[in-house]
Amino acid sequence: MTLTQHDIDQEIAAEHAAYAKRIAGGAPVEHHPRRDYAPYRSSVLRHPKQPPVAIDVTKDPELVELASPAFGARDITGVDNDLTRQHNGEPIGERITVSGRLLDRDGRPIRGQLIEIWQANSAGRYAHQREQHDAPLDPNFSGAGRTLTDDGGCYTFTTIQPGPYPWRQHVNAWRPAHIHFSFFGTAFTQRLVTQMYFPGDPLFPYDPIIQSVTDDAARQRLVATYDHSLSVPEFSMGYHWDIVLDGPNATWIEEGR
Amino acid sequence: MTKIDTSDPEAVLPTPSHTVGPFYGHALPFPGGGDIAPIGHPDTIVLQGYVLDGEGNPLPDAFVELWGADPDGRVPQVDGSMRRDPASGGFLGRNGVEFTGWGRIQTDADGHWSARTLRPGARGRSAPYISVCVFARGLLVHLFTRIYLPGDEAALAADPLLAQLDQDRRDTLIATDEGNGTYRNGTYRFDIRLQGEGETVFLEFQ
Numbered sequence: 310m311t312l313t314q315h316d317i318d319q320e321i322a323a324e325h326a327a328y329a330k331r332i333a334g335g336a337p338v339e340h341h342p343r344r345d346y347a348p349y350r351s352s353v354l355r356h357p358k359q360p361p362v363a364i365d366v367t368k369d370p371e372l373v374e375l376a377s378p379a380f381g382a383r384d385i386t387g388v389d390n391d392l393t394r395q396h397n398g399e400p401i402g403e404r405i406t407v408s409g410r411l412l413d414r415d416g417r418p419i420r421g422q423l424i425e426i427w428q429a430n431s432a433g434r435y436a437h438q439r440e441q442h443d444a445p446l447d448p449n450f451s452g453a454g455r456t457l458t459d460d461g462g463c464y465t466f467t468t469i470q471p472g473p474y475p476w477r478q479h480v481n482a483w484r485p486a487h488i489h490f491s492f493f494g495t496a497f498t499q500r501l502v503t504q505m506y507f508p509g510d511p512l513f514p515y516d517p518i519i520q521s522v523t524d525d526a527a528r529q530r531l532v533a534t535y536d537h538s539l540s541v542p543e544f545s546m547g548y549h550w551d552i553v554l555d556g557p558n559a560t561w562i563e564e565g566r
Numbered sequence: 567m568t569k570i571d572t573s574d575p576e577a578v579l580p581t582p583s584h585t586v587g588p589f590y591g592h593a594l595p596f597p598g599g600g601d602i603a604p605i606g607h608p609d610t611i612v613l614q615g616y617v618l619d620g621e622g623n624p625l626p627d628a629f630v631e632l633w634g635a636d637p638d639g640r641v642p643q644v645d646g647s648m649r650r651d652p653a654s655g656g657f658l659g660r661n662g663v664e665f666t667g668w669g670r671i672q673t674d675a676d677g678h679w680s681a682r683t684l685r686p687g688a689r690g691r692s693a694p695y696i697s698v699c700v701f702a703r704g705l706l707v708h709l710f711t712r713i714y715l716p717g718d719e720a721a722l723a724a725d726p727l728l729a730q731l732d733q734d735r736r737d738t739l740i741a742t743d744e745g746n747g748t749y750r751n752g753t754y755r756f757d758i759r760l761q762g763e764g765e766t767v768f769l770e771f772q
């Protein structure tokens with residue numbers, strides 16, 4: 310049977326209702342998606358059925374997961390955070406500047422850590438061989454970038470506004486425009502991969518991936534804020550997006566001290 | 567909604583996780599991502615395996631990140647895993663001398679991954695292990711697990727995580743020794759089963 314948007318809409322609504330019921334029953338706020346969110350069909354055979362085994366990091370400060378891999382100037386080149394300058398010509402589309410801070414759960418900036426991004430071009434096409442969407446490729450846009458956070462935990466990317474794209478999970482399935490982000494914190498336990506969205510996208514209610522974050526406030530934290538002060542005159546539109554990494558961390562004490 | 571007011575602890579709430587999707591290929595994998603061991607290092611081991619779904623089918627679009635201590639149990643604080651060429655902007659890979667402890671390996675079309683790294687030393691009360699983080703299309707939140715190496719039964723028996731698991735589940739965290747292979751310290755097999763029979767133990771850090 311053909312899977313329609315209406316089918317998915319009903320499943321999304323049922324998941325929201327189930328979450329509201331859990332909250333009403335005193336369950337904690339869910340900041341992250343559940344791994345077994347069926348409206349996103351790819352999750353069905355790929356989520357563990359056993360509950361994760363908890364590790365209390367306060368009982369063992371020596372866990373290697375409480376430290377993070379290190380990245381530095383050697384891992385980055387000058388144009389890596391400017392996706393509009395990685396080819397000989399200018400990519401097509403609206404230029405945007407995306408900037409914000411990388412923070413831990415205590416609101417402290419995470420300095421000198423790696424942020425990686427990838428995205429579709431302005432037509433909604435990834436430069437990836439498995440991509441089935443036949444929108445035009447842009448020879449001047451690969452859609453991948455990376456940067457290190459500065460001493461204030463801040464990052465900036467210059468790129469092109471990505472287009473929304475169809476993805477064939479169900480008839481007329483469209484992803485809202487987004488940029489994929491990957492983060493490292495001060496501990497491996499804080500590792501995060503997520504997606505940043507743009508304010509006011511009409512596709513939000515239809516997309517099972519953003520709706521997998523069933524908590525309304527948590528979902529809003531994936532949406533950047535338009536920030537006119539970040540817009541570069543005669544060049545780009547500005548968006549602000551702060552990230553808070555979850556997961557326990559420890560103040561790293563240099564080995565051998 | 568996404569300018570976080572850090573003066574208000576109630577406002578500092580986690581950014582939700584999302585799947586990596588299928589199209590991270592130009593951004594995340596890099597040449598030599600699994601060549602974590604310095605060239606010719608005597609403590610080199612090979613780790614390899616498959617990532618499998620709930621029907622036992624391999625995932626051709628997953629990647630794993632490995633993170634481990636050096637043979638003396640020290641945590642590396644060396645950068646340069648993905649060194650870049652300042653002229654071309656391309657990847658140079660590791661310099662073959664320093665040990666960064668971290669690697670990232672995409673599964674191939676058969677759902678297989680492999681890496682060369684150093685045999686980790688013990689830290690704290692744990693038996694030696696390598697920490698693993700698994701990402702894939704369909705995984706809305708990444709999965710943490712650990713690769714323990716067989717051999718030192720006393721250390722494995724004393725490990726606080728392994729000690730709390732049933733035998734069947736415990737075995738999913740201990741790699742299988744596949745003999746000496748290319749490296750005298752051995753080659754180990756570690757399959758990651760996301761769901762179903764023999765499901766790998768995944769971890770939650772609190």
Ligand SMILES: [Fe+3]
Binds near residue numbers: 429484487489587589
């Ligand atoms: Fe995408």
